[in-house]
Amino acid sequence: MLQPTxxxxxxxxxxxxxxxxxxxxTLNYGAYGLKALQPERVLGKQIEAARVALTRYMQRTxxxxxxxxxxxxxxxxxxxxRMGKGKGSPEFWVxxxxxxxxxxxxxxxxxxxxxxxLYKASAKLxxxxxxIKR
Numbered sequence: 001m002l003q004p005t006x007x008x009x010x011x012x013x014x015x016x017x018x019x020x021x022x023x024x025x026t027l028n029y030g031a032y033g034l035k036a037l038q039p040e041r042v043l044g045k046q047i048e049a050a051r052v053a054l055t056r057y058m059q060r061t062x063x064x065x066x067x068x069x070x071x072x073x074x075x076x077x078x079x080x081x082r083m084g085k086g087k088g089s090p091e092f093w094v095x096x097x098x099x100x101x102x103x104x105x106x107x108x109x110x111x112x113x114x115x116x117x118l119y120k121a122s123a124k125l126x127x128x129x130x131x132i133k134r
Contacts, residue, residue, distance in 0.1 A: 021036070070092075
């Protein structure tokens with residue numbers, strides 16, 4: 001599961017995802033990519049599941065770049081616990097994804113294989129995405 005080795009703060013505010021992505025909005029590494037069309041928090045588990053689906057379909061040919069990393073902790077209180085008594089402990093890590101952000105990039109395979117592989121990866125993510133090419 002993806003998570004940072006260390007972080008400056010143990011707990012974070014929920015925050016809101018406003019605006020369009022300015023970072024990672026163009027292809028930098030590969031010839032094909034998967035672009036986010038909605039704002040959403042993507043879990044580390046979901047990113048990893050998408051990456052595994054992508055590499056399995058490509059049969060470990062070509063190269064895959066992941067342009068997102070879960071660096072925000074999400075805390076949760078245990079079930080059946082009364083209100084108050086502070087914030088819960090961190091349970092999992094997420095990445096705030098803005099619309100227009102490139103999630104994955106692929107190179108070294110044909111367009112047909114890349115298109116299907118990225119489609120399979122998008123099925124593991126909670127947001128609408130679009131296949132793009134250079």
